[in-house]
Amino acid sequence: MTHADPTIPAPYEPSTVEPRWQQRWAERGTNAVDLDHTTRPFYSLMMFPYPSAEGLHVGNLFAFTGSDISARFHRLQGHQVFQPLGYDAFGIHSENYALKMGAHPMEMTPRNVSNFQRQLERAGLMIDWRYKVDTSRADYYKWTQWVFLQLYKQGLAYKKAGAVNWCPTDKTVLANEQVENGLCERCGTPVEQRFLEQWFFRISQYAERLLHNLDTLDWSDITKHAQRNWLGRSEGAELSFAIDEHSDYVRVFTTRADTIYGATYLVLAPEHPLVGTVTTAAQADAVRAYQDATKRQDLITRKSVKDKTGVFTGAHAINPATGAPIPIWIADYVLMEYGTGAIMAVPGHDERDFEFAQAFTLPIVRVVAGPDDRADTPLGDTAFTDDTGGRLVNSAQFDGLPVNEAKASVTAWLADGGHGTAVVNYRLHDWCISRQRYWGPPIPIIYCDACGTVPVPDSQLPVELPFLADFKPDDSGVSPLARDAAWYHVPCPACGAAARRETDVSDTFLDSSWYFLRYPSATRDDVPFDAARTRAWLPVDSYIGGNEHAVLHLLYSRFVTMVLHDAGHLDFEEPFTKFRAHGMIIREGAKMSKSKGNVINPDVYMEEWGADAFRMYLMFLGPYEEGGDFRDAGISGVRRFLDRLWSSVRDCSSDGVADAEVLRKLHRTIKKVGDDTARLSYNTAIAAMMEYLNAVRRGERNVHRDEVLPLVQLAAAYAPHLAEECWNTLGHDASVFDAGWPMFDPSMLLDDTVELVVQVNGKVRGKLNVAADITQDAAVTAALADANIAKFCVGEIRKVIFVPKRLLNIVVG
């Protein structure tokens, strides 16, 4: 930037300043880290984006900027910071968009990626781009397939035919986590039940560890809470009910073993394997009809229907406590996926059983009495479900026992009789990873008539995804890859006979479940992750992302990390030491969406206000972990601050000495900005910088160099381009990010005199400027010398509360 007339001061012009520094960072390798030689490594990770064709979203930039500030701050604090970024480019999202546009994902994805890349570079993030990953490239998914094989070798990947969630629009299977209220989370279509052969990961085997380890993690509480909820630990008992005239038993899971005497019937899920065995000839037609009806039902109607339906099987089981025969029913309010797929119904003490018993006039027995009830108090029109205050009744030798004790006693008694055991049940299901789609990594398995299921040997990875001109999914229940015979016909790796590849691809969430391991080793094509680098840089020190991934990505990543740890590939079992969920940016109280026409295009704002101003505004509009409402008007305030910072630096002088009061304020500001930035309280850190700059400039005074120079360092993480420009203008050749964080002098934080608030009976009546170390007695004397305070001190002083340096409260009366 040149100015013809040197007497006209140069204004702050982001459109020239920002590209200049971006270029200089690239030339000097400012953002590059030497991963192999490091003393204080800090791995700062942000959730990588799906490279949408629409380009970077403000939500992306909000998330990335928050992570970038944390990364730059740690660097200023003396860490070597590794902050990579890449693209989650595989998946249904990209594939659907390509279908819609009549494009092919293989040529569309690189285009989207390069557009994203351009926007990200414009935003000025401190990314080491040498370590970029792209999940849709063979050099990445080769190792995704390797991860699959690791699970397979551990016996944690298995193929099972079973009921799965099928989206008729996306024409693929969905994981349970991808179904919301019976609808496909992606397209909103009601999900159907289908019976298909699918690959699953045994994540349920890790449920206890996934739950237990949460206590050790420094994560947002809301995220931990969501995971605990999802894992759904439930303590109870598994009880066996003998079936009349059969050798089989019905196993049920219950959390209320104490109510066994009130179990008046059993219910099996319609698809329960015992249904066929126990159903009597007389009931066979009715049962089959009911099974067919529920099978056809999609999950949405099934879940919203409150009216209970069901059919009697004709069979009876024996209640192990009472010895009485009780009928066995089937009903769709019992879910095959949870517990054992069968329940003992206690209509007296469970809402659902009560409704069902009423609908089919089954016996309802009270076995728990509340504090005000007697054993024969009628239940009325609702079940008594309180499991804390009651005592057992009509329960033989357990009568009178409080419910909380009875749970254990009854379970123990039943166990003694061989009728059950105490168990812990989890809601978490195994992870279905098969997808009958095109745009994903082929599952590296080969089927051979002679050898059976054969894993692709590591040496034959990657199993490359072939170019398919027609990649449109169909209703067949198999992937479009099943149309490419030339691709799927392969010799068996074990015996050489003609064999056939698995044609399904894996879930996108498998791609992202290990990408953080890949970044530091993205330059290596001989290993998935280099041992030394992994040891030096992992686990991730700071992970920032959206809480919408609280149960999907974050749970899968933890699981895969544990598996790789157990296989001896990693020396840690939790991938993310610290995780913080950022908030969401909304606009006019609503999520941004194309249909509402309220989407912000970051390019436009960065163009008009500069990337620094835009970054800083996003961080200033609300608490980072809560997000906030985007309002155009707000940017000007932040931009004004940057303009003033620049002109203060441009016009400052090093003559004389800095103002002592201003310096005192500076040291307090250094401390506050540091503390606030460390805890992601970016909005208040920015406010503190603004407050300080206001103090520096108050009254159009001459600004001293020593007053603004440290402020440039404080602002660097927030407005990196401008900070570099200022730092350079102040005579430094090297980057401000190598200048370190300014030290504050703790002695400068303490004032000699303080303003002491004086209250009388808890109400503020005056303020005194007193020595910081004033004694209580001296403060009272000083306060009473103040006419206005003395005025309120009528009567005798009963009590004095003195908080040094803050407050004096005189209680009179």
Next chain:
RNA sequence: GCGGACGUGGCGAAAUUGGUAGACGCACCAGCCUUAGGAGCUGGCGGGGCAACCUAUCCCGGUUCGAGUCCGGGCGUUCGCACCA
């Protein structure tokens, strides 16, 4: 239905352990500068009152010398989970 988070000026918000409620910013008002201002600078800005003061953090109650903050009850917003046995 169960669980979490939240509720503060015209607006976005701050108040980290109970200690001056409203920092910082937007908008607005007044003034300065200017040929001009959608620029810059200075000051004001919860409500009432000339003032001393009074009043005020969703509502009601409690604990405390003192409550936006803690406790009990209610209302509202919002996000998870949801026939989970």
